[in-house]
Every structure is written in structure tokens, then in C-alpha cells.
Amino acid sequence: MKKLFLGMITASALTVVSCGPKSVAVTGPKYTSSEHLAQGKSIFENSCNRCHKLPDPAKHDDQGWINTLSRMAPKAKLTDEQHQMVYDYLISVNKK
Ligand code: HEC
Known part of the structure; x- marks a missing residue:
């Protein structure tokens, strides 16, 4: 688990540096604090x-939101950080 998190941090750091339009910034959960989730909600x-x-957060499961947000975040011109916070908010409330 620890390895996984380190991997994710490295991956997102690389994404910020390369900043390509095709980069998939968000591949899983990162933030869980209520502060971040509230920011993601707003x-x-x-x-x-x-x-x-x-959209209804329950429209997609966790994997589904990775796919949909990777198409929608660029449309909404979100930074990678905002994209991540929106993702974490959505999967915190998408459980049926
Ligand atoms: C610039 C316009 C635009 C913005 C901003 C935008 N969307 Fe979309 N969205 C679209 C269009 C166009 C479609 C229909 C075509 C498609 O699915 O790609 C769509 C479809 C969707 C769908 C239905 C398709 C699916 O995969 O379930 C969802 C859910 C969605 N958007 C979520 C979001 C979220 C979440 C955000 C904010 C991060 C967002 N959208 C911001 C234009 C936008």
C-alpha cells in the first residue's frame, strides 16, 4: 500500500511537469480529508x-469516474489538482 501511494505521488509529480493534454492525471483516490472533499464538491x-x-455522482462507480473525468476535466479546464479533488469528492459520495 505504501509503495502504491509513493508510486501515485511520483506519477502525479511527473504529470505536473510534463503537463501534456493527453495525460491521465487521476488514476485513483488521493485525498480523503473533509477539507479537500469540500473543495472538490465546490x-x-x-x-x-x-x-x-x-451529473449524479452515483452515475459512475470509482473506475467509471476515472474515465469520465479524464474526458471532462480538460473541458472544465481543471488543473490536475482540481481534477483530483473533484474525483475524490465524487467517489466519496457515489456509493449507492
Ligand atoms: C465545456 C463543456 C463541458 C464541461 C465544462 C463539462 N462537461 Fe461533461 N459533458 C460535456 C459534453 C459535450 C458531454 C456529452 C459528450 C460526451 O459524453 O463526451 C458531456 C457528458 C458528461 C457526462 C455523461 C457521459 C458519461 O461519461 O457519463 C458526465 C457524467 C459528465 N459530462 C460529467 C462532467 C463533470 C463531472 C464535469 C466537471 C469536471 C463536466 N462534465 C464538465 C461537456 C462538458
Whole structure:
């Protein structure tokens, strides 16, 4: 588990440096603090309703949100950090 987290941190650090439009910034959960989740919620509510209604977080499971957010975060012009926080918020509330 510890190895996995280190791997994720390294991967996201590399993503920030390379900053390519095709990079998949978010591949799993990272933040769990209520502070980060609240921030993710507000980014979600402010950025994801510009083109369509806010989607129901229960629409996708954890893996599904990785896929959908990797398409939607660039549309919403989220930074990798915001993308991550929105992802962590969504999977904290998507359980049925
Ligand atoms: C610039 C416009 C735009 C923004 C901003 C945007 N979307 Fe979308 N979204 C679309 C379009 C267009 C579609 C339909 C085409 C498609 O699915 O790619 C869509 C479809 C979706 C769908 C349905 C398809 C699926 O995979 O379930 C979900 C869910 C979704 N968006 C979530 C989000 C979230 C979450 C955000 C905020 C991070 C967001 N969108 C921001 C344009 C946008």
C-alpha cells in the first residue's frame, strides 16, 4: 500500500511537469480529508454545470469516474489538482 501511494505521488509529480493534454492525471483516490472533499464538491458544483446539468455522482462507480473525468476535466479546464479533488469528492459520495 505504501509503495502504491509513493508510486501515485511520483506519477502525479511527473504529470505536473510534463503537463501534456493527453495525460491521465487521476488514476485513483488521493485525498480523503473533509477539507479537500469540500473543495472538490465546490469545484464540481461550479465547473461541471456549464455545459450540462450537474451529473449524479452515483452515475459512475470509482473506475467509471476515472474515465469520465479524464474526458471532462480538460473541458472544465481543471488543473490536475482540481481534477483530483473533484474525483475524490465524487467517489466519496457515489456509493449507492
Ligand atoms: C465545456 C463543456 C463541458 C464541461 C465544462 C463539462 N462537461 Fe461533461 N459533458 C460535456 C459534453 C459535450 C458531454 C456529452 C459528450 C460526451 O459524453 O463526451 C458531456 C457528458 C458528461 C457526462 C455523461 C457521459 C458519461 O461519461 O457519463 C458526465 C457524467 C459528465 N459530462 C460529467 C462532467 C463533470 C463531472 C464535469 C466537471 C469536471 C463536466 N462534465 C464538465 C461537456 C462538458
